[in-house]
Amino acid sequence: MDIIKVKNLHKSFGEVEVLSDINLSFEARTVTSIIGPSGSGKSTLLRCLNQLENATKGSILFDGTDITTNNADLNKVRSKIGMVFQSFNLFDNLTVIENCIIGQEKVLHRKKDEASEIASDFLKQVGMFSFRDRKVTTLSGGQKQRVAIARTLSMNPDVILFDEPTSSLDPEMVNDVLDVMRNIISNNYTIIVVTHEMEFAKDVSDRVIFMEDGHIINDGKPSEIWNKNSSDRLKKFLNI
Amino acid sequence: MFTLSGSIPKDFIGGILYIIKENYPLYIEGVKYTLMISIAGTFLGLFLALLITVFRIQESDARDSLGTKVYKRISVILSASYVEFFRGTPMMVQAAIFFYGLAMIGFRIPILIAGIIIVTLNTAAYLTEVLRAGINSIDKGQMEAARSIGLTRSQSYMYIIFPQAIKNMVPAIGNELVVNIKDTAVLSVIGVSELFYMGKSIAGTYYRYTETFVIVALIYLVLVLITTRILTLIVKLMNVPSKRSLPSSQTIPLEV
Numbered sequence: 461m462d463i464i465k466v467k468n469l470h471k472s473f474g475e476v477e478v479l480s481d482i483n484l485s486f487e488a489r490t491v492t493s494i495i496g497p498s499g500s501g502k503s504t505l506l507r508c509l510n511q512l513e514n515a516t517k518g519s520i521l522f523d524g525t526d527i528t529t530n531n532a533d534l535n536k537v538r539s540k541i542g543m544v545f546q547s548f549n550l551f552d553n554l555t556v557i558e559n560c561i562i563g564q565e566k567v568l569h570r571k572k573d574e575a576s577e578i579a580s581d582f583l584k585q586v587g588m589f590s591f592r593d594r595k596v597t598t599l600s601g602g603q604k605q606r607v608a609i610a611r612t613l614s615m616n617p618d619v620i621l622f623d624e625p626t627s628s629l630d631p632e633m634v635n636d637v638l639d640v641m642r643n644i645i646s647n648n649y650t651i652i653v654v655t656h657e658m659e660f661a662k663d664v665s666d667r668v669i670f671m672e673d674g675h676i677i678n679d680g681k682p683s684e685i686w687n688k689n690s691s692d693r694l695k696k697f698l699n700i
Numbered sequence: 701m702f703t704l705s706g707s708i709p710k711d712f713i714g715g716i717l718y719i720i721k722e723n724y725p726l727y728i729e730g731v732k733y734t735l736m737i738s739i740a741g742t743f744l745g746l747f748l749a750l751l752i753t754v755f756r757i758q759e760s761d762a763r764d765s766l767g768t769k770v771y772k773r774i775s776v777i778l779s780a781s782y783v784e785f786f787r788g789t790p791m792m793v794q795a796a797i798f799f800y801g802l803a804m805i806g807f808r809i810p811i812l813i814a815g816i817i818i819v820t821l822n823t824a825a826y827l828t829e830v831l832r833a834g835i836n837s838i839d840k841g842q843m844e845a846a847r848s849i850g851l852t853r854s855q856s857y858m859y860i861i862f863p864q865a866i867k868n869m870v871p872a873i874g875n876e877l878v879v880n881i882k883d884t885a886v887l888s889v890i891g892v893s894e895l896f897y898m899g900k901s902i903a904g905t906y907y908r909y910t911e912t913f914v915i916v917a918l919i920y921l922v923l924v925l926i927t928t929r930i931l932t933l934i935v936k937l938m939n940v941p942s943k944r945s946l947p948s949s950q951t952i953p954l955e956v
Contacts, residue, residue, distance in 0.1 A: 512844055514762045530763045539850030549845035553863040562859060563849035608845075615849055 463488040469518035480674045491651045493661035496671035502654040510541045542612030546624040548604040550596040557592040560614040582610040602633030622653040715911040730898030738880035745823025755779040786825030792886035799890040815892040830872040834865035874931035
């Protein structure tokens with residue numbers, strides 16, 4: 461079953477067209493990596509999926525409902541589509557566990573005790589439980605990203621979008637975060653990752669999409685992408 | 701009145717000491733009013749500023765209906781006009797218009813209340829701008845993260861953005877309090893018996909203006925110095941958690 465369907469999606473910032481006529485479907489409980497050079501529109505595409513960016517034209521269906529229309533209940537949709545950002549974006553005024561509780565309380569209307577228990581479970585899963593009462597500003601980049609992942613998981617989303625989750629990290633922290641992500645992938649979420657970590661993409665994805673200049677150039681299984689018959693452009697990008 | 705001025709020493713220092721000795725209850729009364737008005741005005745002004753800021757920061761969204769767009773536009777125009785008016789005219793003139801204007805249409809309110817209202821309205825205008833700048837300085841990612849977990853715009857402001865913006869603005873609020881302590885002097889125009897007004901009436905009693913106002917100036921100076929010290933302490937205490945963080949580098953590779 462397709463959980464997200466993108467139809468004729470266009471996105472322009474002023475005169476510049478960043479996405480042109482994108483058509484895509486994402487099957488539930490699969491892992492998709494979106495790769496491509498900087499400025500190819502990968503992140504914009506991802507940000508359109510939870511409507512952090514409005515589409516200029518076209519429609520995006522989540523569970524069969526068009527979320528680009530004015531009467532779509534965006535807040536409800538967003539609570540089901542989690543996002544992990546390149547720059548973590550943890551709430552600086554809250555502690556680690558409060559970061560994982562606030563959405564559960566205010567959006568999902570869970571009781572504080574229940575929310576706290578769920579948050580604790582996910583913090584344990586990402587190895588950040590012992591930091592639960594720390595101010596997030598005192599954490600390292602890798603720790604922040606692991607908390608951000610726990611924050612997203614605490615909302616029990618159907619879909620998780622990762623927007624270059626390791627691009628702001630020190631090299632040694634990258635693997636910590638990738639390990640946490642691998643761990644999640646075995647849990648049957650629908651996952652869409654924009655990444656520059658090619659090994660990771662090749663290793664964990666069911667499907668890889670290569671984008672350039674706002675277009676989808678290649679779309680297939682990792683074995684079809686990392687293939688000696690791939691186009692010269694793709695081989696050059698993948699360095700194979 | 702004439703007999704009193706006969707007994708006052710002719711020299712400067714002697715005059716000052718004499719005036720203090722004879723009139724300290726009046727000065728204390730003045731200080732009481734000055735502090736009451738400036739402290740109450742600053743805090744009430746802060747609350748009013750929070751309210752006005754809510755209207756000031758309305759941004760229309762591509763998804764808004766026409767009605768919402770019009771409402772947001774009007775909110776911004778009205779709140780911006782408020783800020784411009786109060787920042788663009790002297791508080792002394794505002795006080796006169798407010799007090800005599802109300803009297804003209806038949807409202808008599810206690811002078812102390814009038815003074816507090818004027819300072820509140822003024823402070824709100826300045827702090828609205830400070831708060832707006834504070835909100836703009838907060839990383840856009842905070843709002844994006846808040847919206848991405850499903851919080852509404854108002855919830856995001858209430859739980860995530862405002863708490864951070866207000867913390868950043870504590871020094872500016874303190875600064876506003878210090879300014880208010882000094883600027884309440886202009887309220888003497890409507891007859892609020894704050895420190896400067898008391899000074900004027902004491903000076904009139906002895907015809908010794910310099911001595912009286914030197915004392916007034918020293919009292920203002922002491923009030924401001926004490927307030928500044930207390931505020932510095934508060935700011936320091938509030939910053940403690942962030943000072944605990946260890947210096948570390950964040951590697952953000954440039955994309956090529």
